[in-house]
Amino acid sequence: xxxxxxxxxxxxxxxxxxxxxxxxxxxxxxxxxxxxxxxxxxxxxxxxxxxxxxxxxxxxxxxxxxxxxxxxxxxxxxxxxxxxxxxxxxxxxxxxxxxxxxxxxxxxxxxxxxxxxxxxxxxxxxxxxxxxxxxxxxxxxxxxxxxxxxxxxxxxxxxxxxxxxx
Amino acid sequence: xxxxxxxxxxxxxxxxxxxxxxxxxxxxxxxxxxxxxxxxxxxxxxxxxxxxxxxxxxxxxxxxxxxxxxxxxxxxxxxxxxxxxxxxxxxxxxxxxxxxxxxxxxxxxxxxxxxxxxxxxxxxxxxxxxxxxxxxxxxxxxxxxxxxxxxxxxxxxxxxxxxxxxxxxxxxxxxxxxxxxxxxxxxxxxxxxxxxxxxxxxxxxxxxxxxxxxxxxxxxxxxxxxxxxxxxxxxxxxxxxxxxxxxxxxxxxxxxxxxxxxxxxxxxxxxxxxxxxxxxxxxxxxxxxxxxxxxxxxxxxxxxxxxxxxxxxxxxxxxxxxxxxxxxxxxxxxxxxxxxxxxxxxxxxxxxxxxxxxxxxxxxxxxxxxxxxxxxxxxxx
Numbered sequence: 001x002x003x004x005x006x007x008x009x010x011x012x013x014x015x016x017x018x019x020x021x022x023x024x025x026x027x028x029x030x031x032x033x034x035x036x037x038x039x040x041x042x043x044x045x046x047x048x049x050x051x052x053x054x055x056x057x058x059x060x061x062x063x064x065x066x067x068x069x070x071x072x073x074x075x076x077x078x079x080x081x082x083x084x085x086x087x088x089x090x091x092x093x094x095x096x097x098x099x100x101x102x103x104x105x106x107x108x109x110x111x112x113x114x115x116x117x118x119x120x121x122x123x124x125x126x127x128x129x130x131x132x133x134x135x136x137x138x139x140x141x142x143x144x145x146x147x148x149x150x151x152x153x154x155x156x157x158x159x160x161x162x163x164x165x166x
Numbered sequence: 167x168x169x170x171x172x173x174x175x176x177x178x179x180x181x182x183x184x185x186x187x188x189x190x191x192x193x194x195x196x197x198x199x200x201x202x203x204x205x206x207x208x209x210x211x212x213x214x215x216x217x218x219x220x221x222x223x224x225x226x227x228x229x230x231x232x233x234x235x236x237x238x239x240x241x242x243x244x245x246x247x248x249x250x251x252x253x254x255x256x257x258x259x260x261x262x263x264x265x266x267x268x269x270x271x272x273x274x275x276x277x278x279x280x281x282x283x284x285x286x287x288x289x290x291x292x293x294x295x296x297x298x299x300x301x302x303x304x305x306x307x308x309x310x311x312x313x314x315x316x317x318x319x320x321x322x323x324x325x326x327x328x329x330x331x332x333x334x335x336x337x338x339x340x341x342x343x344x345x346x347x348x349x350x351x352x353x354x355x356x357x358x359x360x361x362x363x364x365x366x367x368x369x370x371x372x373x374x375x376x377x378x379x380x381x382x383x384x385x386x387x388x389x390x391x392x393x394x395x396x397x398x399x400x401x402x403x404x405x406x407x408x409x410x411x412x413x414x415x416x417x418x419x420x421x422x423x424x425x426x427x428x429x430x431x432x433x434x435x436x437x438x439x440x441x442x443x444x445x446x447x448x449x450x451x452x453x454x455x456x457x458x459x460x461x462x463x464x465x466x467x468x469x470x471x472x473x474x475x476x477x478x479x480x481x482x483x484x485x486x487x488x489x490x491x492x493x494x495x496x497x498x499x500x501x502x503x504x505x506x507x508x509x510x511x512x513x514x515x516x517x518x519x520x521x522x523x524x525x526x527x528x529x530x531x532x533x534x535x536x537x538x539x540x541x542x543x544x545x546x547x
Contacts, residue, residue: 006292007235007292007413007414007415008414008415008418009236009293009318009322009324009413009415010317010318010415011259011317011318011319011320011322011325012236012322012324012325012413012415012416013415013416013418013419014319015319015321015322015325015328016325016328016415016416016419016420017419017422017423019325019328019329019332020328020390020391020394020419020420020423021423022332023332023335023336023390023394024386024387024390025386026336027335027336027339027340027386027389027390028386028390030336030339030340030343031335031336031339031340031342031343032339032343032364032385032386032389032390033343033386034343034344034346034347035339035342035343035346035361035364036364036368036382036385038343038346038347038351039346039361039364039365041351042346042351042352045351
């Protein structure tokens with residue numbers, strides 16, 4: 001310990017203190033502060049860059065999933081549209097068929113009715129014709145019959161005779 | 167069962183923390199030559215011929231003792247045959263009846279008396295500067311002169327090294343700071359290597375120990391002290407042969423600054439825990455107060471001793487291992503010694519970083535306790 005104290009150089013201690021403290025302040029101003037600031041700044045920059053890259057990736061992912069979703073939706077919509085169109089087509093065809101059928105039926109009905117009425121008219125006409133003809137025939141016959149007096153008397157006698165028998 | 171979140175790191179840290187113990191275990195071998203040295207001196211005094219081995223040991227010991235001390239010149243190596251020193255002198259600044267400034271070359275590596283404004287100075291063996299007269303008379307024994315000492319503010323080898331490291335750190339980190347603006351918030355240049363370490367200090371030392379709210383206030387100190395200690399430790403491992411962080415004055419300075427920051431930024435809660443520990447009976451509070459009060463001084467003291475002991479131990483171990491070459495003086499031992507030195511040096515690189523880490527970590531821990539919010543009772547999870 002005594003040797004330690006003996007070796008202790010006061011001048012060296014003095015210079016050490018001066019140089020060291022001076023070095024601390026000099027380096028603080030010219031080195032440590034700018035270095036640590038720059039490093040901090042860089043670290044912040046890296047952190048921010050990583051964060052924004054992460055955000056961009058997430059956004060990208062979102063966009064991608066959005067795209068996927070939209071595509072999916074579009075596909076579904078297209079399918080729905082196609083299905084609708086097909087349905088409509090079928091319905092239209094069916095409707096048209098039905099209507100045509102109904103129309104046809106109706107026309108047939110009408111035709112049938114017309115035929116019936118024509119037939120009836122024809123029958124009525126025929127009847128009329130027949131009755132006219134019959135009357136004409138009967139008229140002619142009667143004219144002929146009535147012109148023959150003897151036959152008439154004979155007939156009346158005969159009828160009377162029948163009536164007597166009764 | 168969870169012992170630690172990072173078990174591997176923890177185990178390694180413990181292993182490394184035990185290394186200095188191994189280092190200290192080598193100290194007895196270091197002490198033995200010291201004894202032989204004194205005997206050698208005694209031999210010399212009695213006029214008997216010195217045997218070569220003890221002379222080598224004495225020289226090694228002197229080198230070791232000299233190396234771990236600060237020096238007044240920057241000497242890289244020397245040639246003892248010709249007495250030529252390779253290196254460069256550093257300015258000497260003394261406070262003795264005004265400021266005396268002269269070059270350390272005037273001491274001629276401790277051999278001459280330096281003159282400045284009519285004052286005469288001599289460099290002692292312990293690297294202290296003593297006031298003397300023109301003839302250079304020294305009183306007392308060679309290793310502990312009783313001549314008056316002067317206040318020595320010289321730019322010594324350690325001060326010079328600190329200045330170089332400070333300049334290097336300033337250029338490196340201000341360059342790093344500027345590169346962010348130029349390069350779009352990305353580090354460039356040589357400082358780039360240190361950015362992860364700066365972040366490590368922030369994320370693993372400061373924030374977990376001090377807390378998200380207060381850590382920013384202490385970042386400048388923590389980063390500076392971490393790199394300062396680390397760089398100086400690493401420089402100490404180079405062949406430049408400097409030993410700054412293994413000097414008690416340096417570690418004391420760092421520890422005192424840590425202590426001052428802890429004390430002056432401490433909140434009410436911290437002082438409350440020291441003088442009137444909440445949640446214990448009153449007699450216990452009275453007993454705990456002096457212990458806690460002592461604790462605030464022991465903490466920085468431990469910081470000081472830990473760093474000093476670790477670094478000086480590393481230097482002494484490496485030097486002792488290298489000294490084996492000269493003591494045994496054969497090829498086999500030399501290879502073994504070099505191999506061992508290499509291994510220890512590699513460990514020392516790790517210790518250099520680890521000690522910087524531990525100092526910073528503990529400083530952060532103390533700061534954390536100083537600004538801890540009052541939440542013990544209500545925030546039990």
